[in-house]
Amino acid sequence: MRKQLMLLTALLMLSCPIFAQDESAEESSSGGMAGAGDLLFEVTGTPFGTDGSLLNFSEFRARYFISENLAVRLGMDMALNNDQLSPDLVINDSYYGLMPGVEYHFVNDGAFRSYAAVDLTFDQQISTRKSTTGANVIGATNYVGSNGQETIVGRGYMQFGGRLSIGAEYHFNSRFYIGGELGFQYGYRMNDEVIVDNEIVQTSTVTNLGYLTTANSIKVGFRFLTL
Numbered sequence: 001m002r003k004q005l006m007l008l009t010a011l012l013m014l015s016c017p018i019f020a021q022d023e024s025a026e027e028s029s030s031g032g033m034a035g036a037g038d039l040l041f042e043v044t045g046t047p048f049g050t051d052g053s054l055l056n057f058s059e060f061r062a063r064y065f066i067s068e069n070l071a072v073r074l075g076m077d078m079a080l081n082n083d084q085l086s087p088d089l090v091i092n093d094s095y096y097g098l099m100p101g102v103e104y105h106f107v108n109d110g111a112f113r114s115y116a117a118v119d120l121t122f123d124q125q126i127s128t129r130k131s132t133t134g135a136n137v138i139g140a141t142n143y144v145g146s147n148g149q150e151t152i153v154g155r156g157y158m159q160f161g162g163r164l165s166i167g168a169e170y171h172f173n174s175r176f177y178i179g180g181e182l183g184f185q186y187g188y189r190m191n192d193e194v195i196v197d198n199e200i201v202q203t204s205t206v207t208n209l210g211y212l213t214t215a216n217s218i219k220v221g222f223r224f225l226t227l
Contacts, residue, residue: 035065038223045216068108073100101119111170127140127141163185182214191204192204
């Protein structure tokens with residue numbers, strides 16, 4: 001479901017130049033490349049997803065250039081998964097992410113640009129299991145516990161953190177560009193308590209995460225308009 005939503009977003013972005021104003025009327029202040037007042041949209045991803053797909057989409061992102069070297073941006077990601085696996089069983093493991101940030105461009109040489117970016121990250125995983133014949137679970141997609149052993153599957157959480165990235169992009173013209181980012185991400189994750197049939201079987205826990213991320217190693221974007 002997530003891939004289909006992101007692919008639809010990419011197709012909508014491809015149609016943006018059709019509805020935009022004439023190129024000559026919207027030439028940016030940086031000689032046709034992104035500059036002050038420009039609004040851009042892009043989709044990001046990483047090749048060879050864990051599910052065997054050729055491309056795993058990551059974020060839909062909007063960027064607004066305050067000057068030729070400074071831009072603010074907002075990334076968004078979501079996966080709405082509400083699956084009825086059988087007439088008596090519904091699993092919900094929906095995800096939402098919001099990433100506001102800022103980027104500074106070091107090189108603005110013709111069609112090539114390089115930059116560094118800082119993002120704040122806010123993520124939430126909502127997990128439930130609803131059944132008319134089995135256990136109802138809130139805070140996870142499944143829970144199995146017996147003889148002092150327990151297994152929690154698809155645990156929900158809320159996470160706050162930050163990301164530092166370096167990136168580069170190449171503008172083929174004043175409308176279209178490609179590029180990529182690599183970065184380091186930190187997250188403070190608060191795992192949901194797990195409730196089975198109105199009884200708390202696992203209290204909330206905290207996890208600290210730090211890792212290199214290639215989730216945005218490929219990006220494709222368009223300049224939408226100049227404000």
